[in-house]
Structure formats: C-alpha cells, structure tokens
Amino acid sequence: MKNIKIIFAGTDKFSSIHLNELIVKKFNILAVITKIDKKIGRGKKIQFSEIKKIAIKNKLSLIQLNSLNSEKYYKILKKLKPDIMIVVSFGLMIPNKIIKIFSLGCINIHTSLLPKFRGPSPIQSVILKGKKKTGISIIQINDKLDAGNIVYKKSINIKKKDTYKTLKKKLCILGKKSLIKFLKNIFLKKNISIPQKENDATYTKKIYKKDGLINWNEKASKIEKKVRAFNTWPGTFFFINKIMIKIWKVNIVQSHKKTTPGKIIKADSNGILISTKKNFINIIKLQISGKKKNTVDKIIHSYKKLFQIGNII
Structure with missing residues (x-):
C-alpha cells in the first residue's frame, strides 16, 4: 500500500x-x-x-x-x-x-x-x-x-x-x-x-463579505444559522451609527409579540435582545469595529449608549 x-x-x-x-x-x-x-x-x-x-x-x-x-x-x-x-x-x-x-x-x-x-x-x-x-x-x-x-x-x-x-x-x-x-x-x-x-444534485454558491449583513426582517432561526455558518468568515454583522458590530454567538428567544424587526428590546449583561420577523435574537458575544471580540457582559457598560432600548437598527 x-x-x-x-x-x-x-x-x-x-x-x-x-x-x-x-x-x-x-x-x-x-x-x-x-x-x-x-x-x-x-x-x-x-x-x-x-x-x-x-x-x-x-x-x-x-x-x-x-x-x-x-x-x-x-x-x-x-x-x-x-x-x-x-x-x-x-x-x-x-x-x-x-x-x-x-x-x-x-x-x-x-x-x-x-x-x-x-x-x-x-x-x-x-x-x-x-x-x-x-x-x-x-x-x-x-x-x-x-x-x-x-x-x-x-x-x-x-x-x-x-x-x-x-x-x-x-x-x-x-x-x-x-x-x-x-x-x-x-x-x-x-x-x-x-x-x-x-x-x-444540489449546488452551493461562493460566499461574499456582503452575505454576512444581517437582515432583521428574517426569522430568528435563519439569522442564528447564518451566525454559525459564517463563523469565522465572512462573519455576520450589522451597523449602528455607521459602526460595524460583528456577531459571534447568539441564542433564540421565543416570543409571540409582534414587534418591529430590528428593534432593540433589551441590553444588559445577559445579552442584547433584538426583534426579528419571528422570535428574538439574543446576542451574547460580539465585536465592536476596531475592538476585540468579547462577551456582552464584559463590554455592555462601556457601550450602553450604542444599544439604546427602543432603537430600530
């Protein structure tokens, strides 16, 4: 052999x-x-x-x-x-x-x-x-x-x-x-x-950087899969005040409430809760542009103004 x-x-x-x-x-x-x-x-x-x-x-x-x-x-x-x-x-x-x-x-x-x-x-x-x-x-x-x-x-x-x-x-x-x-x-x-x-036969497509942009009008289940699929590249991200926020880890929070997709529901040491088309996404690990990635509980107090409750992103 x-x-x-x-x-x-x-x-x-x-x-x-x-x-x-x-x-x-x-x-x-x-x-x-x-x-x-x-x-x-x-x-x-x-x-x-x-x-x-x-x-x-x-x-x-x-x-x-x-x-x-x-x-x-x-x-x-x-x-x-x-x-x-x-x-x-x-x-x-x-x-x-x-x-x-x-x-x-x-x-x-x-x-x-x-x-x-x-x-x-x-x-x-x-x-x-x-x-x-x-x-x-x-x-x-x-x-x-x-x-x-x-x-x-x-x-x-x-x-x-x-x-x-x-x-x-x-x-x-x-x-x-x-x-x-x-x-x-x-x-x-x-x-x-x-x-x-x-x-x-089924076919996959080439992935580009732009594919990582989060669309909050999608269901939480789809966004959660995207976060896992694009870790490590291209990553998933969104913008607040033109600042890129990369998402590294999330969980899904079930909810029957009808809320505007992309609305910040809560932001504390337990996570940043954002509404989607169906259910909520709770961000528990993220990265502010130019900074190191970290868990929400370690950075939320420094960036509280960035994640104002009620804002639509």
Whole structure:
C-alpha cells in the first residue's frame, strides 16, 4: 500500500492536514503541487501556503503554479510515473490530459455527502439549511464540478451548536481518516466506484463579505444559522451609527409579540435582545469595529449608549 506513488495537490490548512497524514503514515509522495505564493499588504510581503511549508519541512519535491494547462507540467508529471493524484482544497481545475497520466486516476476530497451540496461552500450551506448530517465524499475527478464517481463516503452528525469552524474541524479529522481508508481499500482491492445521481444534485454558491449583513426582517432561526455558518468568515454583522458590530454567538428567544424587526428590546449583561420577523435574537458575544471580540457582559457598560432600548437598527 505504501508503494502507491502519489502526487498531492492542495493549498490551505485543511489540505495540509491531509498531506501531513500521508507523511505520518509514510506514503510515497513523489511531489506536492500548490499555487504560486501570494503577495499581501502594502509591502507586498510574500505569503507561503500551508502546503508549501509542510513540503519544505519534509523535503518533498514542490511544484508551484497557477494553472495545469501547460505542456511543461504535463511532461513533468508524466515523467514521474505516478499512480494517483490526491486533490484537497486546491482551487484549480485538473485537465483531462493530466488525469489520464494516473493509472489510479485523480481523486478529490469533498466536504459534503454528494451529490448534495456540490460547489465552493458545502460546510456553510449545510448549516444554513439546518441539515442534521453531512460528511466526506471522495470522488474521481472528471470535467464536471464535483460530479465524478464516488469511491468512498462517510457521514457525521451536525450538532445544534456547530459553527463553520467546529464542523470543518470535524470534517478534517474525518477526511484524513477516510483518505487512508480509501488507499487501504485500493491495496485490498475493495475499492468501489458509484456514479452520482444527477437528479439528486444540489449546488452551493461562493460566499461574499456582503452575505454576512444581517437582515432583521428574517426569522430568528435563519439569522442564528447564518451566525454559525459564517463563523469565522465572512462573519455576520450589522451597523449602528455607521459602526460595524460583528456577531459571534447568539441564542433564540421565543416570543409571540409582534414587534418591529430590528428593534432593540433589551441590553444588559445577559445579552442584547433584538426583534426579528419571528422570535428574538439574543446576542451574547460580539465585536465592536476596531475592538476585540468579547462577551456582552464584559463590554455592555462601556457601550450602553450604542444599544439604546427602543432603537430600530
């Protein structure tokens, strides 16, 4: 099993944890592919990807690029005579010409139970939709978005308080275990390949900063899901006197009262209670623009004037 010759492609921390698992388990990694370094800030400081850091630390052959649509990289990869390409949070398309190099194909680890929630934001989307289960799907890469045959699938439960951050961590642990299990199945010749049911497919959309703006005319249940789904990015927020207030933790307070959505009902050490289309949202952890995030009980007295009872926000 350890003699399977692997090319690994990824970029972020999620992918780096999977790469590290392969290293710990002593798999034969011929090369690691990641994107070209980013330049950030006014000083144009170079930012290495998490994948690059691990590759350098473990003295792995590193290929950096912004596209695989090049004869140069086709020749490089073909010369290595790899068996399989493992793609995790890479963000670049894999051309068919490249896929054909690998005798065991190219596989991708996707954070949903495909064919549901294809696309760029499956973790956020299952929380927004109030789903009770999600999981990891390992698929064969083809020329369509997340549509390849499923070669391994494993589910987990979503807890009521799960945020994007906590759920992603759980899926990362599940993902690296699933990857090793899949590779073992290849060795034991127990691997499967099940076509996805296209009629059951659903798609997620790219999330933008503006999506985090709270609309108090929505139900409290929908706002609460948004707070969890967008933690940590883009966050959920609203404005008072042009000051941005970020919300990090809330609970729902049931109410049959008909009150103008966005009205501040109460503001004390127990929370900031705001009316919605149905029920109230009680903010218990927040962040004033330019300040650190904190629980309401620790900052409410300093910002009492900002949260005047009866004001509509």
